[in-house]
Amino acid sequence: MSGRFVNEALVGIAGSRAKLATPALVIDLDAFERNIAKMADHVRRNGMSIRPHAKTHKCVEIAKLQIAAGAVGQCCAKLGEAEAMGAGGIESLIITSPVVTQQGIARAMALNAKVSDLMLTVDNPENATALAAAAKASGKPLKVLVDLDPGLHRTGIAPGEPVLALAKQIHADDNLVLRGLQCYAGHVMHIEEFAERREASLVAMKLLGETRDAFKAAGLPTDIISGGGTGSFDIDPEAHVLTELQGGSYAFMDKQYNDVKAPNGGAAPFETSLFVQMSVVSNNTAGLATTDAGFKAFSTDAEPPVLLSGAPEGAKYFFFGDEQGGIALPGGGKLPLGASLTAITPHCDPTVNLYDAYHVVRGDTLVAIWPIEARGKSA
Template sequence: MAIPLPDGLTTPALVVDPDVLDRNISRMAEASQARGFALRPHAKTHKCAQIAERQLRSGARGLSVATIGEAEAFARAGVDDLFIAYPVWLDAGKAQRLRRLADVVALRVGVESVEGAQRLGNAVRDSARAVEVLVEVDSGSRRTGVQPHAAGEVGKAAADVGLDVVGVFTFPGHGYGHDARARELAARDEERALDEAAQALRELGLGVRVISGGSTPTVGRWQPGTVDELRPGVYVFNDATQLAIGTCEVEDLALVAAATVISVPAPDRFVLDVGSKVLGSDRSSWVTGHGYLPRFPQGTITALWEHHAVVRLPEGVRGPRLGSLVAVVPNHVCTPVNLADELLVVRDREVIDRWQVTARGANT
């Protein structure tokens, strides 16, 4: 059973095993260093100052974040090197916030359009520090990012308004798949796209100091060469999706939602006091149901309400008693963390610390 739960725990709650967490952080840091990659982990997964400190202490060069709000939260916590890995579209309020951030931290921002680059340049023109820019490239996930050959146009627009264009980045969302082949192909797509995009910048006389890629599924598939920075996020905790696609094992799961059995309406069915307001509502094509149950790996969370999770068991599997504690591994760990006020740190069935979710709800 992942993370043995303390008796008498008030549920629902998110519980972290610090030893598994530290092992995950160390393993990623050591692997990146051994293969020559800088590590800039994505903090949108954990949103927690104590975990950020662990990552930085293990050699991360800085943090990646998804929003200005997350950057503000980590800057207040003392992190001074941040990359907003997102094509931020600035309104007047966001422009003011970004200027304040640029005055106090080393700041990078993603752009993926000429118009977005121009708005960013106008917003930070009078900042005390230069804002660095990375052009986002679509390497196959079909989300945001320009086609690689168009990176030069966006980079030139950014340079023309006084921004320091330092490189390119991408997100390989298509690297999620049931087998290693999908991850391998996505990693190769990243390398080709980033290489072409970097060359497009160089042809216009723009320096390329950073070529940034990576995700938890593809990070182990990178070949040293084109890419020099990785941005995995989920690896600190892992989740039911990572377990299902084979990028982690049960012993690598560092976070669970602790829940109490509140109803046992039938021998093959029980109900937990954890719902979408704790687990999130993410479904995954790789996971059956709404989460993974380490104690009942053949069980399925078949239905999820705001405060209820209904679990069905195969015939012959004995279920838990009314009032007992059950651990649930979320399908996608980033969402539950964003919904929580704190993480309970548990070792040997005792709560040894409580970590505030520093950037909780920092979604703008």
């Protein structure tokens, strides 16, 4: 093995895609670039910004490409992800989950000293007090957004008096800089029917709009109103509330998001650009092939992966344990040993989190390997 990644010697060699050591996580660069451009264009036309979610890609190179296309920074789900983005030179970061432990707060202060535009999200007065004390001790004020609960009850504070009281507490504190609001309606994104998804999204946006208006009336800052996602990217703008969209999956797409219907039942608004490539390793039984991609190669929180190429019409992937996948072949068929198959991932975020690198291809050629620096940075 030469270099850091097993497939490194194949970069730039024509036709090298078919020779990748598998399972391999593959980005189709043409489709990926079109997705980035389409989202950039969409938010520009709607007078908003995009702050893509690094929890999807976990990769500094992708963050840089998104920012080069106009993104205002990155969202990070966890502190470790933000540390990885900061180390990679990304300066404007929102950590979208609360940071509450003593060690976590100390790490957040260290990161705040390093990057110019770190923002934490806060949903609890007690946590605001702890962050303020730490920011004071660190000598640099900390920027925060108040996280509003859209009714999912995962994170966020209740609308009305609770959210206003928290915002006032933060705004009154010299060690905290209130920047605005975050609201993420995670329960809405995968509603498959457009009309139903639109209705649910706009309920959340209405709540957020009312909260923003109450902030304004109270003289509280509302410079950043951050939220939404790939499932609501074409719904949220009509509410005129968000200043920035938090989508992540739009860059890759997956089986789950491909099933989310566009208006009038049209095609998915973004192209699938992320795949897992696998190889047949055993084929002794008629109608069955065994591949090298199982529970450790695809996330298992959604439906199984969808075969895209390398297998005959009607072939279906099934999970065949930790290490292997089964391909059920119609009509007792057979695939040759070493045959290469490509599948659409069930759910891109947790699938990406299984891999150390992307294999970036143009057509049939591996053109780059991008490390996934924040892989596994869940803490």
